[in-house]
Amino acid sequence: MTSIEPLSGSSSIIDILDPADDRIAAFRDVRERDLTRSGQFIAEGAVVLDQILASRRFRPVSLLVLRERLDGLSARLSALPAYVPIYRAEREVFDRIAGFPVHRGVMALAEPVLASGEADVEAALEATLESRGNIVVACGLSNHDNMGAIFRNAAAFGAGAVILDERACDPLYRKAIRVSVGTVFTVPFVRWGSAAEIAERLSSMGYECLALTPNAADALRDIRDIRPRALFLGAEGDGLEDSVMSRCRPVRIEMAPGLDSLNVATSAALVLHHLAFPARS
Amino acid sequence: MTSIEPLSGSSSIIDILDPADDRIAAFRDVRERDLTRSGQFIAEGAVVLDQILASRRFRPVSLLVLRERLDGLSARLSALPAYVPIYRAEREVFDRIAGFPVHRGVMALAEPVLASGEADVEAALEATLESRGNIVVACGLSNHDNMGAIFRNAAAFGAGAVILDERACDPLYRKAIRVSVGTVFTVPFVRWGSAAEIAERLSSMGYECLALTPNAADALRDIRDIRPRALFLGAEGDGLEDSVMSRCRPVRIEMAPGLDSLNVATSAALVLHHLAFPARS
Numbered sequence: 001m002t003s004i005e006p007l008s009g010s011s012s013i014i015d016i017l018d019p020a021d022d023r024i025a026a027f028r029d030v031r032e033r034d035l036t037r038s039g040q041f042i043a044e045g046a047v048v049l050d051q052i053l054a055s056r057r058f059r060p061v062s063l064l065v066l067r068e069r070l071d072g073l074s075a076r077l078s079a080l081p082a083y084v085p086i087y088r089a090e091r092e093v094f095d096r097i098a099g100f101p102v103h104r105g106v107m108a109l110a111e112p113v114l115a116s117g118e119a120d121v122e123a124a125l126e127a128t129l130e131s132r133g134n135i136v137v138a139c140g141l142s143n144h145d146n147m148g149a150i151f152r153n154a155a156a157f158g159a160g161a162v163i164l165d166e167r168a169c170d171p172l173y174r175k176a177i178r179v180s181v182g183t184v185f186t187v188p189f190v191r192w193g194s195a196a197e198i199a200e201r202l203s204s205m206g207y208e209c210l211a212l213t214p215n216a217a218d219a220l221r222d223i224r225d226i227r228p229r230a231l232f233l234g235a236e237g238d239g240l241e242d243s244v245m246s247r248c249r250p251v252r253i254e255m256a257p258g259l260d261s262l263n264v265a266t267s268a269a270l271v272l273h274h275l276a277f278p279a280r281s
Numbered sequence: 282m283t284s285i286e287p288l289s290g291s292s293s294i295i296d297i298l299d300p301a302d303d304r305i306a307a308f309r310d311v312r313e314r315d316l317t318r319s320g321q322f323i324a325e326g327a328v329v330l331d332q333i334l335a336s337r338r339f340r341p342v343s344l345l346v347l348r349e350r351l352d353g354l355s356a357r358l359s360a361l362p363a364y365v366p367i368y369r370a371e372r373e374v375f376d377r378i379a380g381f382p383v384h385r386g387v388m389a390l391a392e393p394v395l396a397s398g399e400a401d402v403e404a405a406l407e408a409t410l411e412s413r414g415n416i417v418v419a420c421g422l423s424n425h426d427n428m429g430a431i432f433r434n435a436a437a438f439g440a441g442a443v444i445l446d447e448r449a450c451d452p453l454y455r456k457a458i459r460v461s462v463g464t465v466f467t468v469p470f471v472r473w474g475s476a477a478e479i480a481e482r483l484s485s486m487g488y489e490c491l492a493l494t495p496n497a498a499d500a501l502r503d504i505r506d507i508r509p510r511a512l513f514l515g516a517e518g519d520g521l522e523d524s525v526m527s528r529c530r531p532v533r534i535e536m537a538p539g540l541d542s543l544n545v546a547t548s549a550a551l552v553l554h555h556l557a558f559p560a561r562s
């Protein structure tokens with residue numbers, strides 16, 4: 001009972017009438033699933049899909065699209081490679097597949113093109129050193145909203161790469177992808193070892209490692225020279241271990257008296273903006 | 282079957298054994314409820330409770346506390362006024378009351394002390410003018426996470442008040458309170474009319490109205506003088522209407538080429554930090 005019709009481009013559109021259809025198994029109960037073991041992941045929304053198509057590190061495997069959204073997406077969809085099937089479903093079937101009412105109406109199953117992003121990141125780190133730019137190191141962050149927001153801010157202020165320590169959560173988790181507005185697909189990232197090892201390695205490459213701490217002598221606006229820097233971010237609450245802090249230059253974000261409460265991704269935005277666009281003197 | 286025992290301070294602890302108990306009706310199915318019509322609201326967590334106790338605009342009506350959390354909270358709870366009952370429940374009853382598994386283990390039903398925050402805000406606006414400080418105007422924002430984050434950032438960087446236009450969502454909504462880390466109780470706020478009327482009124486008081494737009498001639502770092510300012514924030518996507526923009530000085534946040542994507546609360550943090558702590562020259 002499935003009709004298949006060619007798109008104006010090259011992919012085929014396949015109607016899905018049964019939520020139990022095996023071909024859309026990856027999209028089923030998407031909130032409960034963790035596909036990360038297979039290396040594949042689900043991305044939602046047209047903007048995020050654009051970022052996957054713009055990335056050379058990830059590729060779409062298949063799409064699930066709400067029937068009524070198909071026309072609005074046709075320009076994007078005709079840019080898809082021919083091997084990517086587009087599954088189309090009515091709202092009722094779509095929501096039953098996803099397991100909740102989906103607003104965006106387009107989901108992509110995607111996967112990394114390279115087994116590891118290591119080479120890509122090495123190139124990004126070299127380029128960032130060369131241009132005296134900045135990178136971000138996310139240590140022990142367990143909140144996917146914060147992880148996504150860190151990528152969004154890294155992209156906004158041109159950070160060259162994001163390095164994850166062994167404990168940081170997965171940027172390709174559904175919620176992180178959504179909050180990042182798809183920038184997890186365009187900002188190169190890689191997972192290295194412990195935060196202290198990362199600080200060691202980046203320092204030896206020529207990066208100045210920065211860490212935020214309310215008691216630092218230097219405020220953000222005291223940092224006025226331009227050089228390659230790595231901003232270390234710890235989990236809200238726990239912060240960074242001493243073994244990492246001792247390898248970093250401490251810096252503080254000035255706040256109203258009596259307050260020391262700022263979201264970790266917001267802190268990253270303040271530092272990255274300042275480093276990328278220092279005040280004119 | 283209810284035991285009542287006095288706390289070391291003055292409030293009484295009342296055991297709740299039945300989720301259907303009328304005395305905790307306000308806490309029932311808290312995710313689905315909208316108490317705003319009654320003016321009361323539910324706040325979760327110890328940090329948020331502290332903010333309510335520190336505020337002179339809000340007061341606790343009653344508390345619901347998980348039995349196992351009671352000891353850890355005793356210092357706070359003994360500071361409660363005697364008229365505030367503390368309802369205590371075992372985890373199973375607590376979760377059934379709330380309608381979902383509650384992590385924080387303390388919820389407060391609270392209400393405004395003043396019928397309107399108008400007088401409080403007027404005083405805050407006067408003080409801010411005097412000190413050449415900054416305020417925030419939230420226009421048409423419908424996302425409670427963003428609203429909460431705007432308050433958190435307003436508090437962090439010492440903004441004197443938040444003005445809401447007629448369309449902005451309620452800062453006392455459960456999720457906004459949580460994301461604000463309780464700063465909705467300490468940063469004075471009030472709802473006025475349309476965004477354009479607010480701009481008119483604040484300008485006539487002596488505030489320079491600022492609005493973010495990617496095409497502005499002035500970047501944030503070009504603003505170097507100190508004067509009372511009102512930062513107008515529009516909803517992500519829609520932005521501010523022309524009738525508001527025309528009353529504001531446009532300013533842009535510099536970003537990496539090709540990108541113009543920043544969360545509205547993060548944008549507010551960047552501007553408020555810059556205005557409060559301008560770069561040293």
